[in-house]
Structures are given as structure tokens and as C-alpha cells.
Amino acid sequence: MRAWVFHKAGPPSEVLKFDTNWPKPEPSGTKILVEVHAVSLNPIGWKAMSTPPISWGQKKPCVPEADVSGIVAGGELEGTGFSIGDEVFGIVPYDTIMKSGQGVLAEYTLVESKLLAKKPTNLSHAEAASFPLAGLTAWQALVIQGGLKEGDGKKVLINGGSGGVGAYAVQIAKAHGAHVTTTSSPSSNSLVSTLGADEIVDYHSVDLPKYLAEKHGDAKFDLVFDTVGVKTMWEGSEGFLKPEGQYVDVAGPHMESFLTALSAGLDIAGRLYKPKWLGGIKRKYTLMMLHGTQRSPELQEAASLLAKGTIKPIVDQVFAFDDVHKAYERSMSGRAKGKVVVKVE
Ligand SMILES: NC(=O)c1ccc[n+]([C@@H]2O[C@H](COP(=O)([O-])OP(=O)(O)OC[C@H]3O[C@@H](n4cnc5c(N)ncnc54)[C@H](OP(=O)(O)O)[C@@H]3O)[C@@H](O)[C@H]2O)c1
Structure with a gap:
């Protein structure tokens, strides 16, 4: 063949x-x-x-x-x-x-x-x-890890709403009744708005963590789903993510060589274990990997939402x-x- x-x-x-x-x-x-x-x-x-x-x-x-x-x-x-x-x-x-x-x-x-x-x-x-891979990753991050449930009306931030994972994430979050803020380039605005995003932030034109803290500091997000892996977003997350909220990252630090992999490992360890007095962030951080072999029920559920047109x-x-x-x-x-x-x- x-x-x-x-x-x-x-x-x-x-x-x-x-x-x-x-x-x-x-x-x-x-x-x-x-x-x-x-x-x-x-x-x-x-x-x-x-x-x-x-x-x-x-x-x-x-x-x-x-x-x-x-x-x-x-x-x-x-x-x-x-x-x-x-x-x-x-x-x-x-x-x-x-x-x-x-x-x-x-x-x-x-x-x-x-x-x-x-x-x-x-x-x-x-x-x-x-x-499958992008959609099930978004499903696992938002619904399984993030605990989104229909009717909860959670406030969700999706970093990178126009990419493969992000475009499904916006739709899955909306299908679960969330209020969705997402980042994108201006050229992607019409796409993410068609997908149902409630607020779109042009990440090129603002200092993102600062902007989010100013705009959402009084009513913080319940869940941040990072599909891009932006370190400064994690570092600034206390400003816009509730203390009991979760930061779910599927991209993580970028690795191109043994040395960048080593520094990525140290970075992740810092996010998971560094105490506040050493500069650690007091928010739950998860670097998530898709458990493809366990995602069979979600594939069937997603197939029915795709058939109904709820997810496009x-x-x-x-x-x-x-x-x-x-x-x-x-x-x-x-x-x-x-x-x-x-x-x-
Ligand atoms: N852990 C896992 O199991 C798992 C599973 C799937 C994917 N991933 C990882 O998740 C990441 C995303 O995957 P993907 O398939 O969605 O990638 P992708 O489709 O290549 O993502 C491209 C999108 O990223 C957006 N983007 C780029 N830089 C951005 C930034 N600084 N802020 C906001 N948006 C930005 C672009 O949006 P604009 O053009 O609008 O700027 C573009 O639409 C990859 O690193 C991938 O390896 C991990």
C-alpha cells in the first residue's frame, strides 16, 4: 500500500x-x-x-x-x-x-x-x-480535568481559541454552558466569534496577564485552559484566576533540545511544587496529556454533538x-x- x-x-x-x-x-x-x-x-x-x-x-x-x-x-x-x-x-x-x-x-x-x-x-x-485528538484533548481538559458541567455557568479563559485544540475548546466550553473569553489574532476574530466566544482578546495588542487582571480581577476565571503554553500567563494567573480555580496547560514549555527540555522540566517542577515564599504561584497547575485510550465514551458523545451540529x-x-x-x-x-x-x- x-x-x-x-x-x-x-x-x-x-x-x-x-x-x-x-x-x-x-x-x-x-x-x-x-x-x-x-x-x-x-x-x-x-x-x-x-x-x-x-x-x-x-x-x-x-x-x-x-x-x-x-x-x-x-x-x-x-x-x-x-x-x-x-x-x-x-x-x-x-x-x-x-x-x-x-x-x-x-x-x-x-x-x-x-x-x-x-x-x-x-x-x-x-x-x-x-x-479526535484535538477535540478529545479539549474535552479532557475542560470537562474531565476542569469539571465543566452544563448549568454551572463557569467563567473560562481559553488561551489560543483559533488553533486545532482551541477551536474545539471554545465550542465544548459553550456546549457546557460556560462564559468563554479567548485570545486570538485579529485575523481569527470572526472564526472564534462564530464558535461562540463571548469575549475575544487580541493577544498582540495588550500585555495579556495585566489586561486580564485589570478586566477580570473582580470576577476571576474558574478555569484557564492554555493551548499555547505561555509562561507569563501562568506566572500572572493569580491576578485573573480564582484561588480555587485551575490552570490546565496542554502545550507546556517549548522544547527543542536536551537543554531546553531540562529547563522545561525545572520550570514545570517550579509550577507544581515551588512554595509561595520562593515565588511560587498559589493556583492549581496541571500539565495535561491526552489519555487517548480512555477517551472512548467522550468520542461517542462528541460524535452525537457533531451529528447535531452543536460542535462544528x-x-x-x-x-x-x-x-x-x-x-x-x-x-x-x-x-x-x-x-x-x-x-x-
Ligand atoms: N498535551 C496533549 O495531550 C496535547 C494534545 C493536543 C495538542 N497539544 C499541544 O497543544 C498545542 C496546540 O495544539 P494545536 O493543535 O491547537 O496547535 P495549532 O493548531 O498549530 O495552533 C495554532 C494556533 O495557535 C494560535 N496561537 C499561536 N500563538 C499564540 C499566542 N501567543 N496566543 C494565542 N494564540 C496563539 C494561532 O492563533 P492566531 O493565528 O489567531 O494567533 C493559531 O490559530 C501544541 O503545542 C500541541 O503540541 C497537546
Whole structure:
């Protein structure tokens, strides 16, 4: 089959190669064979390929990427609720890809049956593939970790509301009845406002922690969800986050080398354990990783919200299977509005 594969660590433009003779995977146990129609890219895809120390843990050779939409093509289907020919979408969690090297950027892939859901008929494959990793991360951060419940009317700040994770986060927070403030560039304002954001802050034009403390200091946020990983936001969070509030970060400090990874480790330890008298911040901080293997109920719940149109898929651009290098360029630019998708045909 045709697949994109890397055999050594490096930037996608250098190491990711098109292979027309890659072995087609054989389904076994609870894994279902899916004929891939669309894949969405996530930053972890190129980080695991190119960015130490994450890339050190990646098994090679590797077919990258986690998010897939396609058609059930084989496997032990009895009791799964799926039949050959069903249109499905789902995720191969990145902790699995790190160990197996078997992601989804290929004509066929294997997905655990519980990590697949029927594709809502109102969505194209490209739209369905845009949801799983980013959408489930937002769900886990806001609903599971952050405890958002319908009717609570919590005040939520989403840092980076126009990105892959952020665009789903704004919608999931709104679907749970939250009041949402989000940051974005002016060019993303119309997108985040369509998603339902109540307040949009242009992070280029203000000193963000200072602005938020001035504007929200008297009625602070219950929850901050940081999809960008801005250190000064965490450092200033006492000014705009309630004492019992939570700061949930999925991006964390940025790491490009062993030394930056070391300093990132020290930074995180400081956020988690530094006492106030040593300059620590008195707010609960969580650096969250998506537990993909446990997120099956949320995938099913999200599928029904996607079917009803309560959550809308946000696709930045769709690239052809031959144009994967351009798709990675777009994803790595940090400017995508919603998800970068590759059509597999
Ligand atoms: N821990 C986990 O399990 C997990 C899971 C998923 C993702 N992540 C991480 O979460 C991060 C975000 O992922 P993603 O897929 O959302 O990335 P993305 O789609 O590439 O994010 C791009 C967006 O970031 C926004 N942005 C860039 N700098 C910003 C800033 N200083 N303030 C506010 N917005 C800013 C841009 O908005 P504008 O153009 O409007 O400025 C752009 O829309 C990545 O680091 C990723 O690795 C972690």
C-alpha cells in the first residue's frame, strides 16, 4: 500500500518519504482495519518526528499521525457494532504510535474498535478526521480535568481559541454552558466569534496577564485552559484566576533540545511544587496529556454533538496525499485556524 514513512528523526521535509510498497497491516484481536480517507495532522506528529527529547522515544520506521476517518475494511467485527463498509472516524493514541510506529498516514490502518465511532453522516471524511485528538484533548481538559458541567455557568479563559485544540475548546466550553473569553489574532476574530466566544482578546495588542487582571480581577476565571503554553500567563494567573480555580496547560514549555527540555522540566517542577515564599504561584497547575485510550465514551458523545451540529468541525486547509510536506509546513507554521487535513485517495 501507499504510506508516508520516516526511518530517522528530522524535519518532515527531510525525513518523511512516500513509500508505494509499505506492508498493509493485518487486523488482529480488537483492532479493526480501516481504509483511510482522511487524516488530520497534530503538532505531536511532527514533534515525535523531529523534536528531541520527544523524537528520541519514537519507534522507527514510523507511519505518523493519529486522527483518521475512513471505511471499515476488516477485522473481528462481532460485538463491535461495526460492519464492513461502515464509515467511521477515530484515533490511534500517540502513546501507542510511539511504541508501535503504526500511525494513520497511509491507505490502511488499524484502530482499536473502542476508539472508533460511526462518522456522522453530515460530515465529510476530512471534517470527521479533524476532530479526535484535538477535540478529545479539549474535552479532557475542560470537562474531565476542569469539571465543566452544563448549568454551572463557569467563567473560562481559553488561551489560543483559533488553533486545532482551541477551536474545539471554545465550542465544548459553550456546549457546557460556560462564559468563554479567548485570545486570538485579529485575523481569527470572526472564526472564534462564530464558535461562540463571548469575549475575544487580541493577544498582540495588550500585555495579556495585566489586561486580564485589570478586566477580570473582580470576577476571576474558574478555569484557564492554555493551548499555547505561555509562561507569563501562568506566572500572572493569580491576578485573573480564582484561588480555587485551575490552570490546565496542554502545550507546556517549548522544547527543542536536551537543554531546553531540562529547563522545561525545572520550570514545570517550579509550577507544581515551588512554595509561595520562593515565588511560587498559589493556583492549581496541571500539565495535561491526552489519555487517548480512555477517551472512548467522550468520542461517542462528541460524535452525537457533531451529528447535531452543536460542535462544528473546523478545517483550516485540506491537502492532497501527494502534498503531505506542504501540509506539515502549514501545521508547523503555528498559524493554522482549526485543523490541517490530508485527503487519502
Ligand atoms: N498535551 C496533549 O495531550 C496535547 C494534545 C493536543 C495538542 N497539544 C499541544 O497543544 C498545542 C496546540 O495544539 P494545536 O493543535 O491547537 O496547535 P495549532 O493548531 O498549530 O495552533 C495554532 C494556533 O495557535 C494560535 N496561537 C499561536 N500563538 C499564540 C499566542 N501567543 N496566543 C494565542 N494564540 C496563539 C494561532 O492563533 P492566531 O493565528 O489567531 O494567533 C493559531 O490559530 C501544541 O503545542 C500541541 O503540541 C497537546
